[in-house]
Amino acid sequence: MVDVIPAILVKSREEFESRIASIRPAAKTLHIDIMDGKFVPNATLQPKDMPPTGKFAVEYHLMVQNPLEYVKMIGRKDATYEIHVEALSDIDGAISQIRKMGAKIILAISPDTPAEKIMPYLKKIDGVLVMFVYPGFSGQKYISAMEEKVRAIRKAAPKLRIEIDGGVGLQNAKSAVGAGASVLNVASAIFAAKNPIAAIEEIKKEAGA
Numbered sequence: 337m338v339d340v341i342p343a344i345l346v347k348s349r350e351e352f353e354s355r356i357a358s359i360r361p362a363a364k365t366l367h368i369d370i371m372d373g374k375f376v377p378n379a380t381l382q383p384k385d386m387p388p389t390g391k392f393a394v395e396y397h398l399m400v401q402n403p404l405e406y407v408k409m410i411g412r413k414d415a416t417y418e419i420h421v422e423a424l425s426d427i428d429g430a431i432s433q434i435r436k437m438g439a440k441i442i443l444a445i446s447p448d449t450p451a452e453k454i455m456p457y458l459k460k461i462d463g464v465l466v467m468f469v470y471p472g473f474s475g476q477k478y479i480s481a482m483e484e485k486v487r488a489i490r491k492a493a494p495k496l497r498i499e500i501d502g503g504v505g506l507q508n509a510k511s512a513v514g515a516g517a518s519v520l521n522v523a524s525a526i527f528a529a530k531n532p533i534a535a536i537e538e539i540k541k542e543a544g545a
C-alpha cells in the first residue's frame with residue numbers, strides 16, 4: 337500500500353490552518369515540517385504555536401539541531417517522530433527514548449548521508465525517511481539518484497515503511513514507488529495546485545495507491 341501525505345511547511349498558524357482545511361477530506365495523515373534555523377537555513381512555525389491537528393495522524397519531520405528536545409516539547413505519544421541521523425550522536429539512545437514514551441520513530445537521512453548509516457537500525461524503527469532534496473525548503477528539484485538509496489533499503493527491509501520527501505509529484509511518483517518507496521510526502525505539487533484535493537488523488541493514482 338502506497339500513501340501520499342501532504343507536507344506542511346509554514347511560518348504561521350493561519351497558513352497551517354488554511355493548508356489543513358484545503359486537503360482535509362483527502363488525507364488521513366499530516367507530515368509537519370519543523371525547522372529551527374540552525375540545522376537548516378530556514379525556520380518554521382514552532383510546535384508551541386501550532387493549532388490542534390484534530391483527527392489527523394501526525395508525523396513530525398524534525399529538521400532541528402536538538403530533535404530530542406523537540407520530541408519532549410511536542411510530547412505526543414500518538415505521533416511519529418522523523419529524526420535526522422545527522423542530528424544525533426546516539427541513535428540507539430534516541431530510538432529507546434521515543435519507544436519508551438510509546439511513540440513511533442522514523443530515521444531520516446539527508447542526500448549526503450549514505451543508506452549504510454541506517455542499515456543497522458532497520459529492525460528497531462518504524463520506518464525511514466529518505467530526503468530527495470537538501471532539507472530546508474519546499475519547491476526544490478527531486479534528486480532522482482536518491483532512488484538507488486531507496487532500492488538498497490527496500491532490498492534489506494522488504495516490509496519497512498519507506499518514506500520519501502522533496503520534489504515529489506506526478507512526474508516521479510511512479511518511479512519512486514518502483515524503487516520501493518511506500519509513502520510520498522508532498523508539498524508544492526499539492527499546495528501550488530489549483531485544487532489540492534484533486535492533486536492528491538492524481539498523485540495517488542499515478543503512484544498506484
Ligand code: DX5
Pocket residue numbers: 343344345367369397399469470471472473474475476501502503504521522523524525
Ligand atoms: C523539505 C521538507 C519537505 C518539503 C517538501 O525540507 O522537509 O517536506 O516541505 O516540499 P516539496 O514537496 O515542495 O519538495
Ligand code: ZN
Pocket residue numbers: 343367368369397501521
Ligand atoms: Zn519534510
